Amino acid sequence: MLIDFFLHLKASKLPVSTKEFLVLLEALQEHVVEHSLDDFYVLSRATLIKDETHFDKFDRAFGEYFKGVEALPGMDVLIPEDWLRQAMKKHLTDAERAKLEKYGWDKLMETLKERLAEQTERHAGGNKWIGTGGTSPFGHGGTHPEGIRFGGRSEHRSAVKVWAKREFRNLDDDIELGTRNIKIALRRLRHFARQGAAEELDLEGTIAGTARNAGWLDLRMRPERHNAVKVLLFLDVGGSMDDHIRVCEELFSACRSEFKHLEYYYFHNFVYEWAWQDNTRRHTERILMLDLMHKYGNDYKLIFVGDATMSPYEITQPGGSIEYNNREAGAVWLRRLTECWPHAIWLNPEPEHFWQYRQSISMVHNLMGNRMFPLTLDGLERGMRLLSK
Incomplete structure (x- = not known):
């Protein structure tokens, strides 16, 4: 399986070598990390990728190869915590969801201040406090049609405001386009202008100059055009x-x-x-x-x-x-x-x-x-x- 993974990285045009792959195998044999997919991802990227500019390409290749795999073969899998939290979510009918009150901006912000002042512990599955799941307009993973989400991602994308630390990555300008x-x-x-030191062959000028020069090559150049x-x-x-x-x-x-x-x-x-x-x-x-x-x-x-x-x-x-x-x-x-x-x-x-x-x-x-x-x-x-x- 790992040999196929290595070949997949090579096919994805990542600069991985056999020596680096042997280091990865040695680290696995020495039990440097636990045998979970997340640990293997961290270890394989650290051993195989030496230039951080290739991290995004490695992530895409890793995701393609291990798509649908929860753990390395032969290891027990624990139920992820986020699965358990999502299981607490209340599933409402369309009619029940329509009955949930939309506060509006001013009332929503005022109510949030009151909740922050009153709440002293974690809540889940409720309809009032800041917590997870439930129908409260404050928290994460709930079903309220409008609200303020604290952290995480949501399939509803209906939050008015989201408080969370976000990490974005730069766009890759080296993507090979499938078409032109x-x-x-x-x-x-576009508006073309001739500028700079770069030059290109002036074919028409070269032909005309050579003809006037009795057949002796008269090479003519002109500044390259730029948009x-x-x-x-x-x-x-x-x-x-x-x-x-x-x-x-x-x-x-x-x-x-x-x-x-x-x-x-x-x-x-x-x-x-x-x-x-x-x-x-x-x-x-x-x-x-x-x-x-x-x-x-x-x-x-x-x-x-x-x-x-x-x-x-x-x-x-x-x-x-x-x-x-x-x-x-x-x-x-x-x-x-x-x-x-x-x-x-x-x-x-x-x-x-x-x-x-x-x-x-x-x-x-x-x-x-x-x-x-x-x-x-x-x-x-x-x-x-x-x-x-």
């Missing part, structure tokens, strides 16, 4: 955008190769006071939006990439961000950005026919002046056509 279609679509947005369009890219990461990592990495990779003048920044869910360029340092190396607005001229083309799927409060309310208490509403910042860079579009990886059923998408669509396009080849064509005007 995305690049071709992006080429609608002179300036692009400012804002990428939504984390949360519901995890479902769209592959297509966003393909877009990001294509943009890096097509646009000579490309600047990119990350945000989570919606744009507020700051953005960042490295997700691993997003809490310590934030960049103020006002600084970006002063740094880049209005000749830049502004492209947002995000599913616009969030609580409406994140767009309309100060303090609505699920990461911190923002002083101004996200809608205010989006208007500022589109006024600073009027040539702007929003690319949405969610299917276009879903947009009408999600309030937040409709709100962002309107704030963008209907300049939202699906992240498909047709959507890219339409978006690039609009930006090129």
Whole structure:
């Protein structure tokens, strides 16, 4: 089994060697870690991968090979704690779920303050306190249609605000595209200029010069052409955008190769006071939006990439961000950005026919002046056509 795993890593174009694989086998024989899949993942990555830039590719290859496997063969498996917690969740009918009261932003925040002041112990499965499962609007893993979620992930994605530590990873700009279609679509947005020291062969000039020179080769060169369009890219990461990592990495990779003048920044869910360029340092190396607005001229083309799927409060309310208490509403910042860079579009990886059923998408669509396009080849064509005007 482990030999097949090693060959799978090689097929995934990871630089693993036989020597490193033997080190892994020796570590297993010496019982360096417990025989669980999680322990094996940590050990195999530590022994086989020597460059942290390959961590993401290793994670994808590991997940593909061990998909559906809970533990290494021959070892007993304990029931995961999160399975037990999910089992406590109350399963409500549609009618029962419809009866649950929606508080609204102000009442929800006021009630949360009261709960924090009163609660002294852990709760699970209830309808009032902060806890797990149940129908309370505060906690994690419950079924309330609106509320504040503390930590973890939820299949409902209906939380108004989420307090949790999140770790996002940077998008990989080295993804090999299955087709060249995305690049071709992006080429609608281009303005060629000749600049820099790089040169290319001037074939017509060489032929003409050679003819005038009685057949003696007269080699003519000219400066290489570059796409002179300036692009400012804002990428939504984390949360519901995890479902769209592959297509966003393909877009990001294509943009890096097509646009000579490309600047990119990350945000989570919606744009507020700051953005960042490295997700691993997003809490310590934030960049103020006002600084970006002063740094880049209005000749830049502004492209947002995000599913616009969030609580409406994140767009309309100060303090609505699920990461911190923002002083101004996200809608205010989006208007500022589109006024600073009027040539702007929003690319949405969610299917276009879903947009009408999600309030937040409709709100962002309107704030963008209907300049939202699906992240498909047709959507890219339409978006690039609009930006090129």
